[in-house]
Amino acid sequence: MPRPAATARGRRAACGIAAVALGVVVVASLAFGARDLSLAELWGGLTRTDPIAAAVVWEQRLPRTVVGLLAGAGLAVAGVLMQTLTRNPLADPRIFGVASGAGLGVVIGLNVLGLTGIGEYVWLGIAGALAAGVLGYAVSTVAARTTGGGPATYALCGAAIDASLSAVVYAVLATDVQSFDQYRFWAVGSLAGRGADIAAGMAPFLLAGLALAFLAARGLDGLQLGEAAAAGLGHRVGLTRAAAAVTVALLTGAAVAAAGPVGFIGLAIPHLARWAVGAGHRTQLAMSLLLGPAMLLAADVIGRVIVPGEAPAGIICAVIGAPILIALVRRARTVTA
Numbered sequence: 628m629p630r631p632a633a634t635a636r637g638r639r640a641a642c643g644i645a646a647v648a649l650g651v652v653v654v655a656s657l658a659f660g661a662r663d664l665s666l667a668e669l670w671g672g673l674t675r676t677d678p679i680a681a682a683v684v685w686e687q688r689l690p691r692t693v694v695g696l697l698a699g700a701g702l703a704v705a706g707v708l709m710q711t712l713t714r715n716p717l718a719d720p721r722i723f724g725v726a727s728g729a730g731l732g733v734v735i736g737l738n739v740l741g742l743t744g745i746g747e748y749v750w751l752g753i754a755g756a757l758a759a760g761v762l763g764y765a766v767s768t769v770a771a772r773t774t775g776g777g778p779a780t781y782a783l784c785g786a787a788i789d790a791s792l793s794a795v796v797y798a799v800l801a802t803d804v805q806s807f808d809q810y811r812f813w814a815v816g817s818l819a820g821r822g823a824d825i826a827a828g829m830a831p832f833l834l835a836g837l838a839l840a841f842l843a844a845r846g847l848d849g850l851q852l853g854e855a856a857a858a859g860l861g862h863r864v865g866l867t868r869a870a871a872a873v874t875v876a877l878l879t880g881a882a883v884a885a886a887g888p889v890g891f892i893g894l895a896i897p898h899l900a901r902w903a904v905g906a907g908h909r910t911q912l913a914m915s916l917l918l919g920p921a922m923l924l925a926a927d928v929i930g931r932v933i934v935p936g937e938a939p940a941g942i943i944c945a946v947i948g949a950p951i952l953i954a955l956v957r958r959a960r961t962v963t964a
Contacts, residue, residue, distance in 0.1 A: 638903070638904045638910060641914065642914060642917065645918055649917050649918075649924075653924065657673075659931060660688060691927070694818055694825055694885055695940070697881070698886040698889065698920075699892060699919035699922060699923030700833065700837065700915070701837075701879065702882045702883075705836075705874070705875045705893055706719055706893030706897045706915070707840075707908065708840060708843075712868060718782055718894075719893040719894040721888065722789070724763045725756045725879040725880055726888040727788070727792035728759020732753070732884070733752045733810060733813055733884070734800060734806065734810060735755070736751040738800070738806040749884045752885075755884075756879060756884060757877070760873070760879070763784065767785060815939045817939035818923075818940050832878075832880065833881045839870055843870045846863065846866070847867060886923075887939075888941070890941065891949065895951050896915050898952065899918055900914040927940040
């Protein structure tokens with residue numbers, strides 16, 4: 628059986644199915660929780676004709692759902708860019724130390740400035756992620772030019788910066804038990820307690836990153852053929868790499884600062900998107916915009932409904948993401964055999 632990407636009709640059908648799936652998950656995210664709402668109650672809450680349901684929907688679940696939509700889209704799109712930028716199918720958005728930079732910003736807010744609410748330190752997380760992303764790309768670029776290394780140089784330098792920043796984070800936390808407990812709640816990756824202020828704070832960064840990603844899509848199509856081929860086709864390789872790196876920092880920084888370092892979305896979703904719609908970056912990005920939020924919100928709903936006491940979305944993403952990635956790898960081996 629050919630994969631959906633084999634025909635334009637198949638690609639449209641795949642996008643339609645993904646959009647419907649996302650819509651279903653959004654409704655489930657608004658309806659299910661400590662107090663389940665029927666469809667009639669949900670509608671009454673959205674239209675504010677049912678005061679009790681309106682309080683649940685507008686004050687708790689809608690902001691949480693919006694954060695999930697934005698964070699899932701950001702991580703998935705950043706994963707597509709990162710895998711093309713490094714030409715490494717195992718790369719995820721946390722390369723370049725972006726996630727660790729966000730963690731360092733959060734720790735500074737908790738330990739140095741004494742901030743306690745996520746709405747207060749999310750800005751420091753975004754700033755730390757952007758600073759780490761710029762530093763990681765700069766160091767990787769210099770190393771690649773000096774040594775003549777290829778895309779692997781970016782991954783190696785990013786991993787080194789990530790490890791270094793992580794060491795600083797845990798060195799600071801080792802001296803403050805209270806900050807460590809607060810950091811642990813953020814680091815596991817969750818949408819719980821995310822309010823409208825978090826959604827409003829992360830939205831400008833994510834929207835800017837998504838716009839840059841689509842603008843860079845044509846250049847990324849050339850870059851995945853190799854730098855020499857891309858330059859021969861008239862693409863500005865350096866500009867494309869820089870734009871992709873800044874975009875990854877924007878998307879990952881905002882998503883990680885708001886929802887924590889949720890794993891597997893940036894790793895698994897790009898593979899699923901490529902299988903569904905092919906190698907073209909515009910279609911990959913469009914599909915990732917649907918699949919990433921769907922996966923994160925589905926994990927959040929499962930954690931709320933199935934697991935007693937509500938399991939964080941980051942843990943559920945790892946549980947459901949690993950089988951998806953394994954299945955895609957096995958399918959790829961079957962096709963190429």
